[in-house]
Structure formats: C-alpha cells, structure tokens
Amino acid sequence: MKKLKRSARLVEMTQYLLFRPHSLIPLTTFADRYHSAKSSISEDLAIIKEVFEEEGLGELLTLAGAAGGVKFIPKVPRAASLQIITKLCRQLEQPERILPGEYLYMSDILGQPAVLNEIGKMFASAFSGRDIDVVMTVETKGIPLAYATASFLNLPVVIVRRDSRVTEGSAVSINYVSGSNKRIQTMSLARRALKEESRVLIIDDFMRAGGTIHGMMDLLKEFRATVKGVGVFVESGEVQEHLVEDYISLARLSGVDSKNRQINVHPGNYFDAEENE
Amino acid sequence: MKKLKRSARLVEMTQYLLFRPHSLIPLTTFADRYHSAKSSISEDLAIIKEVFEEEGLGELLTLAGAAGGVKFIPKVPRAASLQIITKLCRQLEQPERILPGEYLYMSDILGQPAVLNEIGKMFASAFSGRDIDVVMTVETKGIPLAYATASFLNLPVVIVRRDSRVTEGSAVSINYVSGSNKRIQTMSLARRALKEESRVLIIDDFMRAGGTIHGMMDLLKEFRATVKGVGVFVESGEVQEHLVEDYISLARLSGVDSKNRQINVHPGNYFDAEENE
Numbered sequence: 001m002k003k004l005k006r007s008a009r010l011v012e013m014t015q016y017l018l019f020r021p022h023s024l025i026p027l028t029t030f031a032d033r034y035h036s037a038k039s040s041i042s043e044d045l046a047i048i049k050e051v052f053e054e055e056g057l058g059e060l061l062t063l064a065g066a067a068g069g070v071k072f073i074p075k076v077p078r079a080a081s082l083q084i085i086t087k088l089c090r091q092l093e094q095p096e097r098i099l100p101g102e103y104l105y106m107s108d109i110l111g112q113p114a115v116l117n118e119i120g121k122m123f124a125s126a127f128s129g130r131d132i133d134v135v136m137t138v139e140t141k142g143i144p145l146a147y148a149t150a151s152f153l154n155l156p157v158v159i160v161r162r163d164s165r166v167t168e169g170s171a172v173s174i175n176y177v178s179g180s181n182k183r184i185q186t187m188s189l190a191r192r193a194l195k196e197e198s199r200v201l202i203i204d205d206f207m208r209a210g211g212t213i214h215g216m217m218d219l220l221k222e223f224r225a226t227v228k229g230v231g232v233f234v235e236s237g238e239v240q241e242h243l244v245e246d247y248i249s250l251a252r253l254s255g256v257d258s259k260n261r262q263i264n265v266h267p268g269n270y271f272d273a274e275e276n277e
Numbered sequence: 278m279k280k281l282k283r284s285a286r287l288v289e290m291t292q293y294l295l296f297r298p299h300s301l302i303p304l305t306t307f308a309d310r311y312h313s314a315k316s317s318i319s320e321d322l323a324i325i326k327e328v329f330e331e332e333g334l335g336e337l338l339t340l341a342g343a344a345g346g347v348k349f350i351p352k353v354p355r356a357a358s359l360q361i362i363t364k365l366c367r368q369l370e371q372p373e374r375i376l377p378g379e380y381l382y383m384s385d386i387l388g389q390p391a392v393l394n395e396i397g398k399m400f401a402s403a404f405s406g407r408d409i410d411v412v413m414t415v416e417t418k419g420i421p422l423a424y425a426t427a428s429f430l431n432l433p434v435v436i437v438r439r440d441s442r443v444t445e446g447s448a449v450s451i452n453y454v455s456g457s458n459k460r461i462q463t464m465s466l467a468r469r470a471l472k473e474e475s476r477v478l479i480i481d482d483f484m485r486a487g488g489t490i491h492g493m494m495d496l497l498k499e500f501r502a503t504v505k506g507v508g509v510f511v512e513s514g515e516v517q518e519h520l521v522e523d524y525i526s527l528a529r530l531s532g533v534d535s536k537n538r539q540i541n542v543h544p545g546n547y548f549d550a551e552e553n554e
Contacts, residue, residue, distance in 0.1 A: 004328075010284055011328040014291040019394070051281075051288040105445055107470055111435060113428035117296070140416045140436065147421050151390035158388060159417065168382055193384055 003035040010044055017048065017060070017072040021124075022154040026069040045070055056080050058125075074152040075125045076118075078271065084118050085250055085267050092234070092251065095261035102256045103206070104234065104263070110144055110205060119233060119250065120148025123203060126248050126270055127153070127229045133198045134158050136220075138187055138212060142204040145233055149203050158200075160189050160216060168193070172222045176215030187215055189223075198225045207232040210244035217244070235268060280312040287321055294325065294337070294349040298401075299431035303346040322347055333357050335402075351429040352402045353395075355548065361395050362527055362544050369511070369528065372538035379533045380483070381511065381540070387421055387482060396510060396527065397425025400480060403525050403547055404430070404506045410475045411435050413497075415464055415489060419481040422510060426480050435477075437466050437493060445470070449499045453492030464492055466500075475502045484509040487521035494521070512545060 004012060013030060030041045049060035058074040088109065097105040109115055123145070132153065137146035138160040150157045161168075168190035178185050194200075202216055217227055230247035237254035249268030256263050281289060290307060307318045326337035335351040365386065374382040386392055400422070409430065414423035415437040427434045438445075445467035455462050471477075479493050494504055507524035514531035526545030533540050 006284065007287055007324045008328050010287045011291045011325050012332065014288045015295060015328075015332065015334060018292060018295060047284050048288050051285050051292075055289065055292065057292060099446060105467075105469070107436070107445060107467070108433070111433045111470075113424060113431070113434070116424070117428070140420070140438070143417070143420045144424050144434070147390060147393070147424060151394070154390070156385070156388045157390070157421070159384070161417070168384060169376065190382075190384070192382070193388075 006040070006044065009034050009036065009040075010047060013041075013044055014048055017070070018057075020154070021058070021072050021074050021152055024063065024067075024069045024071050029069070073128055074121055075128060076121045078125075081118075081122045081125070081250075082267055082271050085122075085271070088115070089251055089265040089267065092253075092265040093263055095263070098256065098258055098261055098263060102236075102238075102258060104253065106205065106234070107141070110141060110233075116144050116148040119145060120150075120152050122250060122270070123149040123201075123231045123248075124152035126231060127201055130201070130228045131199055132201045132228045134194065135201045135203055136160065136194075136216060137203050138162065138216060141206070145205055146203040149201070149231070153201075155201075158189070158193050160187050160219060162187055172219065174215060174219050174222070176211055176218065178211045185215075187212075187219060189219055194223050194225065196224050198223065199228045200225050201228055202230045203232075205233045206235075207244070207247070207249070208236045209239050210242050210247075213247070214243040232268075234265070237266075283317070283321065286311050286313065286317075287324060290318075290321055291325055294347070295334075297431070298335070298349050298351050298429055301340065301344075301346045301348050306346070350405055351398055352405060353398045355402075358395075358399045358402070358527075359544060359548050362399075362548070365392070366528055366542040366544065369530075369542040370540055372540070375533065375535055375538055375540060379513075379515075379535060381530065383482065383511070384418070387418060387510075393421050393425040396422060397427075397429050399527060399547070400426040400478075400508045400525075401429035403508060404478055407478070407505045408476055409478045409505045411471065412478045412480055413437065413471075413493060414480050415439065415493060418483070422482055423480040426478070426508070430478075432478075435466070435470050437464050437496060439464055449496065451492060451496050451499070453488055453495065455488045462492075464489075464496060466496055471497075471500050471502065473501050475500065476505045477502050478505055479507045480509075482510045483512075484521070484524070484526070485513045486516050487519050487524075490524070491520040509545075511542070514543075 027038050027041050031038050052058055052060055056077045061071045099105055135146045135150040135155050136158045146157050171188045171190045173186055173188035175184050175186055232249050234251045234253055235249035237252045248270045250270055252266050252268045254264045304315050304318050308315050329335055329337055333354050338348045376382055412423050412427040412432050413435045423434050448465045448467045450463055450465035452461050452463055509526050511528045511530055512526035514529045525547045527547055529543050529545045531541050
C-alpha cells in the first residue's frame with residue numbers, strides 16, 4: 001500500500017479495526033501497511049479510540065511490549081442497548097404476533113440485519129472476556145443471532161441439528177424433553193463440528209422452561225465441553241421452574257392473554273443489574 | 278454530538294457509512310451531526326471515497342440535488358474475490374470432507390464469520406443494482422450466507438422452512454423433488470413472511486441439479502414474487518441437466534471420486550466472465 005496521509009490513514013485504520021474485532025493487531029502491521037512511523041500510528045489510534053468510546057462502539061485496548069498491539073473490543077453501553085430493546089419490546093407487543101401455544105412471531109424482526117447487528121453487539125458486550133472458543137445454537141431461528149454475536153466476538157459458530165438423519169459423518173445424538181409440549185425430541189451434532197473441551201457460548205432466540213438449552217448442555221457433556229454462558233433474546237416470564245439457572249435474556253415476555261390478544265414484553269434480566277456503566 | 282475536528286469526523290463518518298450500506302444519507306445528516314459546513318463534509322467524503330475505492334471496499338456514490346446525499350455500495354473487485362475463493366477451493370478439496378452421497382462437509386468453513394463476510398460481499402457485489410426487496414434461503418446451511426449477503430445489501434432475510442408443522446400462522450407449502458435422492462419433500466413459508474410481488478434474491482450453500490432452488494421458485498409463484506437472482510456458494514459440476522438456468526456460483530465441484538477420496542473444486546461461474554474490472 002502506498003504512503004497515506006493522516007486523513008486517509010484514519011479512514012483505513014477505522015475500517016481495518018471494525019472488521020477485525022477481538023484480534024490483536026501489532027502496531028508494526030499498521031506502520032508497515034502505511035509506511036508510517038509507529039509514533040504517528042499511536043497518535044492515530046488515540047483519535048480512533050476517543051471516537052469509538054464516545055460513539056459507544058467499543059473499546060480500543062492498547063497492549064504494550066513486544067507482543068503488544070491494539071485490539072478492538074465491541075461494547076455497547078447498557079443504556080444505549082436498553083433504548084434499542086425498549087423499542088423492540090413495543091414491536092413485540094403487537095397483538096398479531098401471538099401464535100398458537102403462546103409463541104410469538106418474531107421472524108420479521110430477526111430477519112433484519114440491522115436489528116441482528118444490535119442484538120449481536122449486546123450479547124458480545126455481555127459475554128466479552130469470558131474466554132469463549134465457539135458460539136453454539138440449535139436450528140433454526142437462533143442461527144442468525146448466533147452469527148451476529150459471533151461476528152462481534154470473532155468466533156466460529158456451531159449449529160446443532162434437530163434432524164439426526166443429517167449426514168455430516170459420525171454424530172452424537174441426545175434426546176430431550178421440550179419444555180413447551182413435553183414431547184421427546186432429538187438433537188445431534190457431528191463429532192467433527194466441535195473440538196473436545198471447547199468453551200462454549202449458547203445463544204438462542206426464545207426460552208421458555210429451558211428444555212432445548214438444557215438439551216444443548218447435555219449434548220456438550222458428550223464433547224467434554226464447558227458452557228461459558230447462555231444468552232437468549234426473549235425469555236418467557238410465565239414459567240414456574242427453569243431448567244437453566246444462569247442465563248442472560250434481553251427481553252422478557254409476560255401476561256400472554258391469547259383470548260384478549262394482549263402481551264407484555266419488558267427488558268430482560270441483562271438490564272436488571274444495578275451497576276451503572 | 279459535539280463539534281468534531283476533521284480527524285475525528287473522518288473516523289466517525291467511516292464507521293457510520295460502513296454500518297449503513299445501500300442507504301442514502303443526506304449531507305445535512307452529517308452536517309447537523311457534526312455541526313460542520315456542508316463543504317467540509319464534502320471534502321471528508323472525497324477522502325473516504327478514495328480510500329474505500331483503493332481498498333476495494335466499495336463505491337461511495339454522491340447524488341446531487343435536493344434529494345441528494347451519499348450512499349455506500351459495498352463492492353469487491355472480482356480479482357480480490359478470486360484470490361479468496363481460490364484459497365477456499367483448496368480447503369474444500371481436503372479429502373476428509375467427502376460425505377456419503379457425494380456431499381461435502383462445509384460447516385466448519387461456513388461457521389467462520391470472517392469467511393461469511395467475504396462471501397456475503399461477493400454476492401452483494403454480484404447482485405448489486407438488481408432492485409431486490411428481500412433475500413431468501415431455505416433452512417439450514419444457507420441461512421448464514423443469506424444473512425451475510427443481506428447485511429451488505431441492507432435487505433431483510435426470509436427463511437423457508439422444511440418442516441410444514443412450524444407454527445407461524447397460515448403458511449403456503451409446496452412439494453418438490455430433491456435432485457439428489459429423488460424423494461418428495463415439503464417446504465413452506467408463512468404468508469406473513471413475504472409481501473406479495475416481492476423481488477427476491479435466492480441464496481443457498483450448495484446446488485446439485487437445483488431441485489431445492491427450483492422448489493423455492495415454485496413457492497415464490499404462490500406469492501406472485503419475482504426472482505431477481507440466484508446465488509449458490511458451491512455448485513456440483515457433475516450434473517447433466519440443471520433445473521435452474523440462471524444462477525451465479527462462487528465455486529464448482531467436479532471429479533468427486535469417493536473411492537480414492539479425491540475431489541476437485543474450482544472457482545464458479547461468477548469468475549467465468551471475460552470482462553476485466
């Protein structure tokens with residue numbers, strides 16, 4: 001790349017960092033790339049850092065020393081997330097979303113890349129620093145959420161299949177009882193899809209009693225994997241007993257009145273925390 | 278937002294544009310946002326435009342007049358895409374990927390957000406300007422590709438289900454014959470998921486004879502929708518007759534020799550075109 005002026009360099013570095021979250025980039029990478037002195041690069045990074053922080057895009061960590069460099073950690077302030085979630089809650093409360101079995105139609109909302117980006121950033125902020133190897137979900141509706149989250153954490157995604165006939169080589173299958181209809185169901189994961197002893201973040205779109213997520217946890221035991229976190233977009237608040245204790249929800253559904261077609265959706269337990277940021 | 282210096286403004290505008298592809302942003306939006314003169318904003322945009330073009334990120338279109346503004350169109354030069362695809366082809370040729378039925382194991386590759394981003398940018402470049410309303414795919418493995426593409430085109434995604442029991446309200450189901458095993462299968466889409474007369478881009482991970490994609494096209498007729506394009510990541514080159522004529526493939530599989538565990542994967546028809554860019 002040819003030598004760039006500061007102005008062009010700032011544009012270039014901004015896009016470079018945004019597309020490489022959670023990756024350590026040595027200052028020499030930038031210095032070589034732009035034929036610039038490290039001191040100039042440091043000044044550029046200070047400007048970028050300030051804007052990223054003011055904009056609520058995330059942190060720019062600078063690590064000193066020989067193995068040092070800079071790392072972009074996407075992190076949305078909780079107050080900004082709450083604003084977005086509150087708007088989504090109003091959308092989710094539209095009565096025409098109520099489906100048989102007290103499910104909610106959310107495919108239109110989860111079909112919008114801009115919304116997924118926001119949700120992905122929230123999960124990435126919530127689970128940042130938990131030392132995760134891989135993001136896992138079960139088909140179908142959790143898949144876009146898992147990818148959005150993984151892209152901000154710079155992690156691969158593993159998709160558990162509900163269909164054990166899928167031919168991806170030898171697979172591990174488990175049976176689980178879905179919380180909603182008490183039916184026994186099967187989920188499976190190809191042996192090659194997940195390394196043994198991986199540290200896993202589970203993401204899903206909806207959780208009622210947690211049967212499906214509990215099933216994923218059982219499946220993970222077969223891979224001697226560790227669950228480092230569970231994130232669901234919407235949880236049902238109308239559940240007596242959860243099969244999953246430790247999870248983060250972004251929204252909580254309550255008071256589903258199918259007859260009068262009324263529902264209440266509130267921000268989830270991610271926003272319960274007292275601490276201000 | 279407080280008044281920003283040019284350096285900070287460049288960082289801010291770069292991230293703003295990158296996260297809003299295919300959206301027309303009036304210059305006044307930037308001028309108001311940064312309390313800057315429109316002439317300064319224009320100068321900033323000229324710098325950003327130059328870097329985006331040199332970096333192969335895409336075009337920055339400037340539309341003059343009252344309804345004017347600036348629009349970021351992600352567009353990767355075909356030569357850069359070819360380099361990336363060639364590398365992926367070598368990975369796809371690893372013999373342990375051969376699955377029964379002459380399928381290829383690709384879940385690890387399609388599980389990497391960075392790879393998906395690149396493929397999404399390629400499809401977005403290939404289908405840019407086709408006047409599309411929505412990106413459609415069928416579960417499961419095409420979903421991440423569809424979202425990656427949609428995010429660079431700023432479009433919503435619609436997922437066709439293989440399971441007609443899914444409860445998303447009234448749905449349209451069709452039967453189709455899968456090209457690979459000649460079995461009759463079902464796919465369905467909720468009425469509310471797609472507006473009548475939508476212009477649709479179909480994206481999928483793998484195409485053999487095209488039975489599944491042809492099924493999606495049949496389904497779209499029920500919604501009086503128009504197919505504006507078909508993009509597949511990998512096509513099988515070992516097919517006598519395609520049910521789908523007009524499509525773009527990024528890679529092409531040939532010479533699958535299950536016995537000797539050998540396969541050849543080459544760049545797809547997207548790279549056949551003579552014209553240089």
